[in-house]
Amino acid sequence: MTSFDVIVIGGGHNGLVAATTLGRAGRKVLVLEAAGEIGGAARTEEFFPGFRVSSIAHVLNRLHPEVVKILELEKHGLAFERQATPSVALSTTDDPLVLRGAYGESLDGATDSEAAAWRELRALLFRYAGILKPFLARRPPDLADMSLSETSALAMAGLSLKRLGKEDMRDFLRMLLMNVADVLDEHLEDDRLKGLLAFDAVLGSHLGPRSPTSLLGLYYRLAGEIGGVPGAQLLPKGGMGAIIAAMGASASAAGIVVRSNAEVAKILVEKGRAVGVALQNDEQIRAKTIVSAINPSSTFSLVGSRELDTGFVRKVKNIRMMGDAAKLHLALDRPPEFLGVRTEDHRGRLVIAPSTDHVERAFNPSKYGEFSPEPVMEITLPSLADPSLAPDGACVLSAVVQYAPYALGEGWEAGKPKFLNAIMAQLEAHAPGIAKSIRHTELLTPLDIEQRYRMPGGHWHHGELQADQMLMSRPVSGAAGYSTPVDGLYLCGAGSHPGGGVSGVPGLNAARHIIAMKA
Amino acid sequence: MAKTARKTNASTRPPRAALQGHFRTLRLPSPLQPRIDALAKTEDWYTWAGYKAPLSLWDEELEYFTIRSQAAAFDISPMVKYRIEGADAEAFCNRVTLRDVSKLKPGRVHYTAWCDDAGHVLDDGTLFRLAPTHFRLCCQERHLPWLLDSTIGFDVMVEEETEAVAGLALQGPTSLAVLRDAGFAGVEKLKIFDLAEFPHESGMVAISRTGFTGDLGYELFVPAKLALSLWDRLFEVGRLHGIRAIGYTALNRARIEAGLIVANADFVTAEHAIRGDRLRLPDEIGLGFMVDAEKPHFNGRRTILAARANRSMKHVLVGLEIEGNIPAEHAIVYHRQKREVGLVSAAIWSPMAKRNIAIASLSRPYGDTVTDDLWVEIYAMRELKYERLMKRARIVPRPFIKLERRTANPPANV
Numbered sequence: 001m002t003s004f005d006v007i008v009i010g011g012g013h014n015g016l017v018a019a020t021t022l023g024r025a026g027r028k029v030l031v032l033e034a035a036g037e038i039g040g041a042a043r044t045e046e047f048f049p050g051f052r053v054s055s056i057a058h059v060l061n062r063l064h065p066e067v068v069k070i071l072e073l074e075k076h077g078l079a080f081e082r083q084a085t086p087s088v089a090l091s092t093t094d095d096p097l098v099l100r101g102a103y104g105e106s107l108d109g110a111t112d113s114e115a116a117a118w119r120e121l122r123a124l125l126f127r128y129a130g131i132l133k134p135f136l137a138r139r140p141p142d143l144a145d146m147s148l149s150e151t152s153a154l155a156m157a158g159l160s161l162k163r164l165g166k167e168d169m170r171d172f173l174r175m176l177l178m179n180v181a182d183v184l185d186e187h188l189e190d191d192r193l194k195g196l197l198a199f200d201a202v203l204g205s206h207l208g209p210r211s212p213t214s215l216l217g218l219y220y221r222l223a224g225e226i227g228g229v230p231g232a233q234l235l236p237k238g239g240m241g242a243i244i245a246a247m248g249a250s251a252s253a254a255g256i257v258v259r260s261n262a263e264v265a266k267i268l269v270e271k272g273r274a275v276g277v278a279l280q281n282d283e284q285i286r287a288k289t290i291v292s293a294i295n296p297s298s299t300f301s302l303v304g305s306r307e308l309d310t311g312f313v314r315k316v317k318n319i320r321m322m323g324d325a326a327k328l329h330l331a332l333d334r335p336p337e338f339l340g341v342r343t344e345d346h347r348g349r350l351v352i353a354p355s356t357d358h359v360e361r362a363f364n365p366s367k368y369g370e371f372s373p374e375p376v377m378e379i380t381l382p383s384l385a386d387p388s389l390a391p392d393g394a395c396v397l398s399a400v401v402q403y404a405p406y407a408l409g410e411g412w413e414a415g416k417p418k419f420l421n422a423i424m425a426q427l428e429a430h431a432p433g434i435a436k437s438i439r440h441t442e443l444l445t446p447l448d449i450e451q452r453y454r455m456p457g458g459h460w461h462h463g464e465l466q467a468d469q470m471l472m473s474r475p476v477s478g479a480a481g482y483s484t485p486v487d488g489l490y491l492c493g494a495g496s497h498p499g500g501g502v503s504g505v506p507g508l509n510a511a512r513h514i515i516a517m518k519a
Numbered sequence: 520m521a522k523t524a525r526k527t528n529a530s531t532r533p534p535r536a537a538l539q540g541h542f543r544t545l546r547l548p549s550p551l552q553p554r555i556d557a558l559a560k561t562e563d564w565y566t567w568a569g570y571k572a573p574l575s576l577w578d579e580e581l582e583y584f585t586i587r588s589q590a591a592a593f594d595i596s597p598m599v600k601y602r603i604e605g606a607d608a609e610a611f612c613n614r615v616t617l618r619d620v621s622k623l624k625p626g627r628v629h630y631t632a633w634c635d636d637a638g639h640v641l642d643d644g645t646l647f648r649l650a651p652t653h654f655r656l657c658c659q660e661r662h663l664p665w666l667l668d669s670t671i672g673f674d675v676m677v678e679e680e681t682e683a684v685a686g687l688a689l690q691g692p693t694s695l696a697v698l699r700d701a702g703f704a705g706v707e708k709l710k711i712f713d714l715a716e717f718p719h720e721s722g723m724v725a726i727s728r729t730g731f732t733g734d735l736g737y738e739l740f741v742p743a744k745l746a747l748s749l750w751d752r753l754f755e756v757g758r759l760h761g762i763r764a765i766g767y768t769a770l771n772r773a774r775i776e777a778g779l780i781v782a783n784a785d786f787v788t789a790e791h792a793i794r795g796d797r798l799r800l801p802d803e804i805g806l807g808f809m810v811d812a813e814k815p816h817f818n819g820r821r822t823i824l825a826a827r828a829n830r831s832m833k834h835v836l837v838g839l840e841i842e843g844n845i846p847a848e849h850a851i852v853y854h855r856q857k858r859e860v861g862l863v864s865a866a867i868w869s870p871m872a873k874r875n876i877a878i879a880s881l882s883r884p885y886g887d888t889v890t891d892d893l894w895v896e897i898y899a900m901r902e903l904k905y906e907r908l909m910k911r912a913r914i915v916p917r918p919f920i921k922l923e924r925r926t927a928n929p930p931a932n933v
């Protein structure tokens with residue numbers, strides 16, 4: 001039997017990035033994936049005969065350029081379309097507002113004064129997101145090995161690097177932990193625009209726009225880039241699975257062995273050191289380095305609390321990771337028509353979030369275990385640009401819908417049909433007649449996502465991405481920076497710094513950290 | 520009724536505050552209070568872990584000699600006690616505490632300690648293995664939240680039993696005779712650190728050959744409602760063997776002679792320490808011998824072993840013998856009479872050793888590799904005037920006294 005230097009648990013995109021980076025550095029790597037195929041939450045799957053869709057993540061907006069470069073994804077079949085995908089803020093009372101270019105380089109449908117205000121705010125948001133960008137790309141600072149003055153020196157270095165003016169610096173710090181609603185109110189008037197920005201800030205988290213720190217979510221998004229363009233987004237041809245296909249090809253080229261249907265049941269630890277894994281079928285595989293690309297709390301339950309300290313187990317248990325985002329897939333007879341939206345703009349990202357207040361009201365019930373009666377959502381029609389995803393003339397709709405609290409009070413069995421009705425009412429209001437064209441519906445609640453994709457809580461980021469669970473507290477102190485209390489065991493998934501989304505950054509950073517540690 | 524961690528999540532568990540109501544009464548009475556009150560001639564009380572407890576009862580000098588020449592009854596009911604029970608009880612204790620619990624057989628007791636993740640000592644105490652899946656942990660401080668959090672992933676139940684269980688230490692050369700005459704048949708078979716249960720009235724009393732005096736002695740644990748009748752049973756037969764109740768001052772002398780440390784007297788426990796430099800790793804307070812690097816994982820293992828490997832231990836706890844006869848309590852320790860290197864945490868003139876002894880914490884390398892030329896500065900109050908004495912101190916092994924009768928088998932039966 002071949003022996004491996006490294007075992008990567010989980011063949012999601014971060015696992016593949018970590019594995020390939022390690023493989024290219026000369027390590028012999030085995031990836032163990034529980035599902036029948038790789039890709040995790042970034043796959044393209046058939047949900048109805050002839051209809052294929054990005055099964056969870058559907059908009060690509062933060063795949064890191066270094067990941068593209070190091071894995072040579074373009075050589076392995078990834079093609080970025082150059083034209084940027086617009087975001088369309090839908091409205092039932094007004095014409096839609098269209099953000100063109102990379103996150104609204106220009107605005108269609110706003111007054112001149114609003115467009116000017118937006119230009120200013122957009123520039124400011126990108127400037128400030130740019131300050132955070134290096135922190136969201138690197139390994140988090142290691143407080144344990146650093147004095148307080150060194151830490152603040154590092155922070156200041158990061159800041160001054162950007163050569164901010166004094167005024168800008170003050171405003172950056174003032175805004176850092178603000179809620180997005182207040183920031184938007186300081187700058188903008190247009191409810192459609194504010195609704196869209198508010199939605200983007202809270203997408204994938206358990207926050208409303210008026211929750212303190214909600215602005216961070218928007219910065220996180222804007223710190224992403226595609227094809228060198230900050231804030232750009234696209235719907236990959238072939239769905240998110242196309243990214244995975246390129247990553248899979250890159251992995252094979254690097255000599256990585258991938259085994260699917262290989263669920264890890266236990267991480268073997270001897271004298272405080274990870275020495276291998278046991279699979280569901282009791283097969284044991286040993287390696288010097290174990291890299292976990294799955295959720296951090298799942299990782300530490302595979303380790304078992306017997307091998308961990310009480311305080312650490314307590315911290316892991318307290319990681320908040322109950323998702324609020326559901327995924328809707330519709331197989332439609334024909335493309336729907338959203339009110340007032342130009343034909344070509346249907347290829348964009350269509351957002352139902354008519355105002356900040358609407359998003360906030362959608363959030364409110366989720367605090368008490370109830371779904372939004374008027375949910376907010378981000379809709380894509382991927383088959384318009386890529387007809388291979390649907391049979392001739394038919395159409396695929398893919399939507400991320402909030403808020404659908406993981407722990408629904410009445411339980412999802414009872415709640416799911418009701419939630420679907422609430423979603424459909426919203427869709428019908430914005431695209432009259434859509435209901436009549438439905439051939440098949442698939443709604444994945446966070447509970448479904450947890451079960452199907454092995455993502456605890458069905459959480460976007462494998463754990464809330466909020467200030468207290470970021471940087472050196474992500475996923476928890478003691479396991480930030482990819483090392484864990486168990487020697488030889490590393491984390492590299494979305495639950496680690498900087499967080500989730502199809503970026504590959506946790507995977508890349510973890511691999512680099514492991515290489516730098518040199519076994 | 521062992522509960523798994525899964526079942527004991529926050530929503531199904533009663534609020535933790537309700538599980539430990541001890542603080543609601545200031546100076547709780549002990550289950551033995553009526554008997555102790557009746558003997559308290561000096562009315563010399565202090566608070567021990569929230570309980571009203573005597574410093575002395577009639578004469579602290581004679582109380583001390585009761586320990587060394589008769590049978591001294593000391594109420595240890597205020598000691599914090601936890602009941603640990605379940606299929607994983609051994610594994611649980613092994614993960615929480617430093618020593619290897621798999622080596623602790625049912626019917627045995629060991630002295631151990633436990634640490635937080637950073638390896639800092641949370642407390643020391645005794646672990647009683649009453650049955651294969653049933654333990655009792657006795658200590659100075661409260662730890663219920665920590666212990667409950669430690670149950671995550673273990674099939675084990677942890678329950679506070681401080682108030683439900685009364686404890687009585689019977690220490691001194693005639694202690695066995697008292698127990699024998701009280702009718703605890705077979706108690707003489709107990710070797711040091713053995714534990715057995717004996718019938719008492721409607722229930723059972725757990726008797727262990729343990730104690731805090733370095734002498735022959737036993738500790739008895741009974742359900743609180745049987746405490747008074749147990750006391751009476753011992754005192755009725757004990758009169759001829761010189762049984763007397765004692766307070767903490769006498770016990771404290773005995774424990775210093777025995778070289779034993781007291782949490783929050785000789786070191787600051789991790790959850791009480793406010794200042795970061797007061798935290799202590801086991802090796803820094805003389806408990807390094809407990810750390811078993813070969814046993815399965817335990818809390819703090821990683822940091823303790825790393826500190827050993829990096830030689831980054833900062834402190835050391837030592838026994839001192841000091842010239843003269845004036846106790847050096849809380850005296851500063853100097854190297855070459857100049858450099859301040861530590862503090863004495865406990866000191867007495869030892870009547871048994873006939874030496875002036877102390878327990879002190881020193882900053883390494885002093886006490887570790889540098890052991891010569893140590894001094895203590897004693898301020899002796901003499902009629903409203905301090906006399907400052909600089910006395911030579913020598914590091915000596917603990918215990919300061921070793922009594923054969925403590926471990927003799929069979930024990931002296933006088």
Ligand SMILES: Cc1cc2nc3c(=O)[nH]c(=O)nc-3n(C[C@H](O)[C@H](O)[C@H](O)COP(=O)(O)OP(=O)(O)OC[C@H]3O[C@@H](n4cnc5c(N)ncnc54)[C@H](O)[C@@H]3O)c2cc1C
Pocket residue numbers: 009010011012013014015032033034035038039040041042056057058059060061062262263264265293294295298323325326327400449453454455458459460461462492493494495499500501502503
């Ligand atoms: C509703 C929703 C919509 C989203 N939309 C977007 C979006 O539009 N754009 C975007 O960028 N991001 C989006 N995200 C976030 C994104 O999907 C995730 O952050 C990202 O896919 C996480 O990647 P990963 O590789 O870290 O983990 P995962 O993709 O979760 O991969 C983990 C892999 O590990 C495997 N695994 C788990 N347990 C075991 C085990 N015991 N043994 C072996 N293998 C195991 C799993 O099967 C899986 O393949 C969305 C998330 C959600 C929930």
